[in-house]
Amino acid sequence: MSEMYVSGQSGIGRLIEALAERGHRVIGPVVRNQALVYDEIEGVEDLPKGWTDLQEPGKYRLERRGDEKLFGYVVGPSSWKQYLNPPEEVLWSGTIGPDGFQTDPPPEPPLYAFFGVRPCELAALAILDNVYTTTDGVPTFGGYTATREKAFIVAVNCSDPGGNCFCVSMDTGPTAKAGYDISITEVAHSGNMRYLLSSGSAAGAEVLAGLGGLDEASSDEIEAGDAVLARAAEMMGRELDTNDLPDLLKGNVLNPRWASVGDRCLACANCTMVCPTCFCNTVDDNLSLDGTHATRTRKWDSCFTLGFSYMHGQPMREAVSSRYRQWITHKLSSWVDQFGEMGCVGCGRCITWCPVGIDITHEAGAIRRGDLRDTHITVGGHSS
Amino acid sequence: MQTVTNPAVIDQMTPVPFRVRSVREELSHTFTLELEPPNGAFEFLPGQFTMVYAFGIGEVPISISSSSSNQGTILQTIRRTGAVTHALGHLKSGDYVGIRGPYGVPWPMDEIKGRDLLIIGGGIGLAPLRPAIYHALENRDDYERVVVLYGTRTPNEILFEEELGKWGARTDCTTMVTVDAADRGWNGAVGVVTRLIGRVGFDAANTTALVCGPEIMMTVTAERLMEVHSMAPENIYITMERNMKCAIGVCGHCQFGAKFICTDGAVFPYPEVEELFDVKGV
Ligand code: SF4
Ligand code: SF4
Ligand code: FES
Numbered sequence: 001m002s003e004m005y006v007s008g009q010s011g012i013g014r015l016i017e018a019l020a021e022r023g024h025r026v027i028g029p030v031v032r033n034q035a036l037v038y039d040e041i042e043g044v045e046d047l048p049k050g051w052t053d054l055q056e057p058g059k060y061r062l063e064r065r066g067d068e069k070l071f072g073y074v075v076g077p078s079s080w081k082q083y084l085n086p087p088e089e090v091l092w093s094g095t096i097g098p099d100g101f102q103t104d105p106p107p108e109p110p111l112y113a114f115f116g117v118r119p120c121e122l123a124a125l126a127i128l129d130n131v132y133t134t135t136d137g138v139p140t141f142g143g144y145t146a147t148r149e150k151a152f153i154v155a156v157n158c159s160d161p162g163g164n165c166f167c168v169s170m171d172t173g174p175t176a177k178a179g180y181d182i183s184i185t186e187v188a189h190s191g192n193m194r195y196l197l198s199s200g201s202a203a204g205a206e207v208l209a210g211l212g213g214l215d216e217a218s219s220d221e222i223e224a225g226d227a228v229l230a231r232a233a234e235m236m237g238r239e240l241d242t243n244d245l246p247d248l249l250k251g252n253v254l255n256p257r258w259a260s261v262g263d264r265c266l267a268c269a270n271c272t273m274v275c276p277t278c279f280c281n282t283v284d285d286n287l288s289l290d291g292t293h294a295t296r297t298r299k300w301d302s303c304f305t306l307g308f309s310y311m312h313g314q315p316m317r318e319a320v321s322s323r324y325r326q327w328i329t330h331k332l333s334s335w336v337d338q339f340g341e342m343g344c345v346g347c348g349r350c351i352t353w354c355p356v357g358i359d360i361t362h363e364a365g366a367i368r369r370g371d372l373r374d375t376h377i378t379v380g381g382h383s384s
Numbered sequence: 385m386q387t388v389t390n391p392a393v394i395d396q397m398t399p400v401p402f403r404v405r406s407v408r409e410e411l412s413h414t415f416t417l418e419l420e421p422p423n424g425a426f427e428f429l430p431g432q433f434t435m436v437y438a439f440g441i442g443e444v445p446i447s448i449s450s451s452s453s454n455q456g457t458i459l460q461t462i463r464r465t466g467a468v469t470h471a472l473g474h475l476k477s478g479d480y481v482g483i484r485g486p487y488g489v490p491w492p493m494d495e496i497k498g499r500d501l502l503i504i505g506g507g508i509g510l511a512p513l514r515p516a517i518y519h520a521l522e523n524r525d526d527y528e529r530v531v532v533l534y535g536t537r538t539p540n541e542i543l544f545e546e547e548l549g550k551w552g553a554r555t556d557c558t559t560m561v562t563v564d565a566a567d568r569g570w571n572g573a574v575g576v577v578t579r580l581i582g583r584v585g586f587d588a589a590n591t592t593a594l595v596c597g598p599e600i601m602m603t604v605t606a607e608r609l610m611e612v613h614s615m616a617p618e619n620i621y622i623t624m625e626r627n628m629k630c631a632i633g634v635c636g637h638c639q640f641g642a643k644f645i646c647t648d649g650a651v652f653p654y655p656e657v658e659e660l661f662d663v664k665g666v
């Protein structure tokens with residue numbers, strides 16, 4: 001195990017500044033429009049100190065915590081995929097001439113530091129890597145690979161899981177296991193905030209060593225950190241029984257439950273936009289007025305749209321129920337066939353941001369239990 | 385599937401310019417582009433496809449319809465159905481298209497050596513089968529019987545008609561053509577292509593069927609081969625078609641159950657896709 005350091009909030013500030021000095025654009029959680037989103041941060045004062053997020057199916061609200069915690073919340077509507085795999089990105093552009101066309105040189109990939117990556121989000125990054133990696137070494141989307149390789153990752157373990165979190169079920173949290181350069185655990189000690197920092201890579205170790213003003217953590221402090229995370233694991237808002245789930249969903253293609261969820265689902269695609277692992281995309285072509293310069297743009301797409309499955313002018317998945325089935329079956333079943341793991345990390349975003357509060361854990365559970373219909377689901381998800 | 389001899393790519397989504405050497409009108413809505421790879425060679429296997437890009441308009445998956453033993457140029461047979469295929473249809477010799485690929489699982493030409501081949505095409509579905517037919521005829525000793533059955537709507541819509549005639553004239557290749565609706569000049573078979581199956585007579589245990597055409601034609605054909613002619617489902621290969629945006633398993637569009645049609649297919653042994661055929665909206 002790497003060395004564990006401890007600091008106060010000033011150490012966190014110095015870490016953000018050190019990353020900026022090394023040339024990284026540091027992206028972290030900030031409060032915007034009454035939500036916690038990811039955006040550029042310059043110092044510790046940009047972090048959502050003292051805020052927490054109340055999450056329920058179809059419901060999200062920021063509240064004051066009444067303490068000074070920097071990380072006393074979980075994940076909001078944004079996820080890191082928007083930086084690695086932006087909602088809209090030029091795939092390539094080029095000019096046509098007498099000898100064919102010449103592609104323009106691709107832009108320099110940005111040098112990011114992702115600050116405050118939650119354990120479930122680390123797992124989501126690993127899932128995206130798996131999707132975008134090919135066996136022959138030629139990158140799929142050049143932009144993703146180049147940006148991802150250079151990004152510095154500061155993980156933050158979760159001390160205050162949210163109402164829609166189920167990372168324990170998915171074995172992705174609340175403690176980061178791998179995939180970070182530096183990890184942070186926030187420990188509240190009688191109103192005093194302490195931060196345990198450890199490195200997960202050579203680059204992380206170098207940054208920590210250069211930070212200055214950090215103390216070596218005592219065994220008591222390390223224990224206090226472990227206790228915070230052990231308690232967090234007991235605080236999951238939801239649960240998903242993944243036992244045999246892939247086969248269970250495969251064997252229930254014709255279950256009438258799909259019609260019930262299809263009746264509620266608005267096919268708005270919110271769930272796929274906020275999901276940190278949903279990767280579906282489409283392309284758009286543009287031609288300059290003189291017809292000499294073309295641009296291909298990749299854009300997020302969603303299996304919930306009617307056009308997604310268009311072929312010869314006909315949608316293959318016309319019923320909304322077939323689109324919901326496609327989505328949840330992909331996440332929890334066919335993803336395993338395709339990539340050897342599930343495509344869900346238990347972050348709860350899709351539950352929170354669904355306008356009608358459809359809950360992936362509840363729907364998978366209903367298939368398992370054989371519940372055909374819910375008699376008392378309301379927006380906000382309270383069933384009484 | 386990108387092989388080393390093929391043009392270098394920046395990433396898998398960036399096409400490589402291929403020069404159009406010739407354009408051939410096949411049928412009223414169907415044409416074939418003859419394309420030159422920039423470095424003189426393009427390796428592919430029968431049944432594979434490429435993503436063909438019309439500059440500034442868009443990209444479509446098109447199977448290669450030429451012989452895989454000829455790497456100097458490739459043929460891609462295209463039907464005008466939408467904006468991209470119409471744009472491709474306006475190309476002239478000397479113009480350029482963008483190519484990515486080759487992609488997809490090929491017909492199992494090596495695995496089925498020593499067997500009888502029953503090649504069944506419907507409509508433009510003959511195009512992806514043609515490289516398999518060429519391969520079988522160029523390596524004729526590798527296979528026992530070679531039978532080509534082709535069905536199309538009318539006598540005016542017989543794709544590769546001249547070649548079908550040539551194959552039919554060979555003593556080592558049985559070829560039969562049928563049309564759904566005949567006109568006065570037609571004295572061949574009338575009816576769906578499955579009707580021809582009974583006429584050729586074959587040894588079910590030693591036969592592998594390669595089937596390509598509209599989805600309904602393929603399911604009906606596969607069912608008939610299994611039910612009436614007792615063929616084992618694993619000896620039947622079909623191709624699947626879905627909306628495709630990337631061809632490399634990263635856009636999600638072509639999913640059919642757990643399969644990506646682009647990377648797990650488009651050629652599938654029938655048992656791999658059979659159970660999902662009857663489910664609506666998969
Ligand atoms: S499916 Fe829902 S809970 Fe799972 S990773 Fe996506 S947004 Fe999070
Ligand atoms: S499940 Fe909810 S968020 Fe997803 S498409 Fe349906 S209504 Fe929208
Ligand atoms: S075409 Fe994009 S995943 Fe198959």
